[in-house]
Amino acid sequence: MTVAERIEQSITRHFMTVFPFTTNHHDTLFGGKAMALMDETAFMCATRFCRKTLVTVSSDRIDFKKAIPSGSMIEAIAEVIHVGRTSIKVRVDIFLEDMYVDGRELAISGVFSFVAIGEDKKPTPVLENLGVEEFS
Amino acid sequence: MTVAERIEQSITRHFMTVFPFTTNHHDTLFGGKAMALMDETAFMCATRFCRKTLVTVSSDRIDFKKAIPSGSMIEAIAEVIHVGRTSIKVRVDIFLEDMYVDGRELAISGVFSFVAIGEDKKPTPVLENLGVEEFS
Amino acid sequence: MTVAERIEQSITRHFMTVFPFTTNHHDTLFGGKAMALMDETAFMCATRFCRKTLVTVSSDRIDFKKAIPSGSMIEAIAEVIHVGRTSIKVRVDIFLEDMYVDGRELAISGVFSFVAIGEDKKPTPVLENLGVEEFS
């Protein structure tokens, strides 16, 4: 597989219903809950890309442009957007769907950075042992 | 959209990591947790297909052929397989991926049946108001 | 103890209140939540019957004949109904009680099958070392 094929294959999707108990008093999803979902989906995506132990090193600025109301459904879709020597960047988009109306719209986007960690607890090359060529 | 296009578009995916706290003392996912995940994914799929209020009416026999170990990842994929007048059948497959090895295998399959409920709390036609032709 | 006495003694009960956060948008308990509760109660019942490590191998078809509204109470009662050489079948009934009215009714029934697993991870006789006679 090429890196592009690995990226395609590691796209990770997570559909969920926004239940009342995950929302704040304005009846919309807590920003923090969305961030946790984004980190977890990004983490699975990055792990599936490189099959190595990863830790989150940073999240870029996240804008919550659109409130996500209780009773709607959301899908988080995570995709690798940059592969460094020992690090990976993953973008996660959260799409919002009304439960009873067709269509969807982008609600939140974020970028998370991960570093691959070896057994010595030090950064290790992301692409090692994957059978793909290193970037040149 | 045709019914086939609605089916294609309502396929619903839910990736998750099997954390230790969802597993039994044999360190594998509880059968019941898998069933809950399957019902919820099927429910979202069926709702996205017909955009109506639905209730689960039955689950067919489910065989747990493959234990799902703690520390692995699973993806539930739900797809509508039968559309009746007021009911929908959805099949859910759970695929198992090792966190650190490429590849996946089918672990559990199940079929869930839902009925669409109108405001009068009685069964209502699944395809009504969707702009698709009724089955003849 | 005889097998009949072990069955009597391993009956397992689990009372719970159906809180709003366990219900769907029709304000009734999710089918999948009921299935998870049934599997867990059945699992405890089967374990208490044979005191061995067990895994769920299948659930029979389950009909959700009666919606369980938010704010009611339910009791799951699990009882061993068949003892094979290395497997056990447990029936679980879920009874529904209104919080403020006497009486109850049967809402859901299901049958779960378990297999006893030895230290070699292979099926092991259910009745071994229990001081009861094997079935003949």
Place this chain on the structure above:
Amino acid sequence: MTVAERIEQSITRHFMTVFPFTTNHHDTLFGGKAMALMDETAFMCATRFCRKTLVTVSSDRIDFKKAIPSGSMIEAIAEVIHVGRTSIKVRVDIFLEDMYVDGRELAISGVFSFVAIGEDKKPTPVLENLGVEEFS
């Protein structure tokens, strides 16, 4: 029904497995988790006795004489022990069972007091409208 029959019929049982994620760093159930379970089981028992809205007014001193290890099973059994005009006392015993060994022992006992609340949010007689005679 007599009061004695109502007491008998409102005994409430809740079996659960002590999963690792409910335990502290000494690998035993948190005292606070046991208290929450006791209050909830007592609450259901008292509600089932009088079928009225109740609030917890106090818990008597609770001694945690026996640690409850992760991987064991416990059963909370709640029973009404005193009926006042507008209040009820419920005793809850938590019994401890090893998952793989027959037998059980009493681990924790507690007494919880509840008051029945009417629609005017004021204390209301516990036995009103139950078809049993008031205490004299």
Place this chain on the structure above:
Amino acid sequence: MTVAERIEQSITRHFMTVFPFTTNHHDTLFGGKAMALMDETAFMCATRFCRKTLVTVSSDRIDFKKAIPSGSMIEAIAEVIHVGRTSIKVRVDIFLEDMYVDGRELAISGVFSFVAIGEDKKPTPVLENLGVEEFS
């Protein structure tokens, strides 16, 4: 540090919002949930005071004088009030704040007792190895 300084420094605070899903049908926080929060905050306070493994041995009588409504905020504040040879008593106060109005009031108080446990699983002196003088 003196014992008084250790007490000052180990005061432990935990602010939380009372979400609907933690409340009973009277829309107020379950007594048992408050007790679990109190035990956990007391446990962290006592641990931070002596930096030893602790188990809860008892809770004194707790009066729930004030209902805590859904949608309010509470702060649990835990402070060591007695240091024995191998045991510690911690008082926890829960203060209630309306989300949209300044001010607060005391809602619940409780006292929890802990014992320090050594590697031999037996009680061990609370103040050992802390660089403070034993009580005389």
Place this chain on the structure above:
Amino acid sequence: MTVAERIEQSITRHFMTVFPFTTNHHDTLFGGKAMALMDETAFMCATRFCRKTLVTVSSDRIDFKKAIPSGSMIEAIAEVIHVGRTSIKVRVDIFLEDMYVDGRELAISGVFSFVAIGEDKKPTPVLENLGVEEFS
């Protein structure tokens, strides 16, 4: 009260133990869980500052410089750092404490922005009706 006094009084603290079930497979707290905790603590702080309905509008870049191991304790401390006309910025620091060793260190910092929303669902002045003078 002055704005400075309101800031001082709205500092919000949340102590918690990092339980195994909140950690990833590297046995450290998920980045996303830390973000959710930070958002929630910041939300309570900002609400207590202005006593108005708030929604999260953005989180600035967050660096996870220090892994937070399972079995440690953390304290999130949130403080208002900027008050705009209809928005508030809150910084949250997460401090890490070993359960059995004195001392702490800063593990993660983040800044969250909120907007106050009126009954018309539009931005509303943060300081209105607080009895403090508007910024000039």
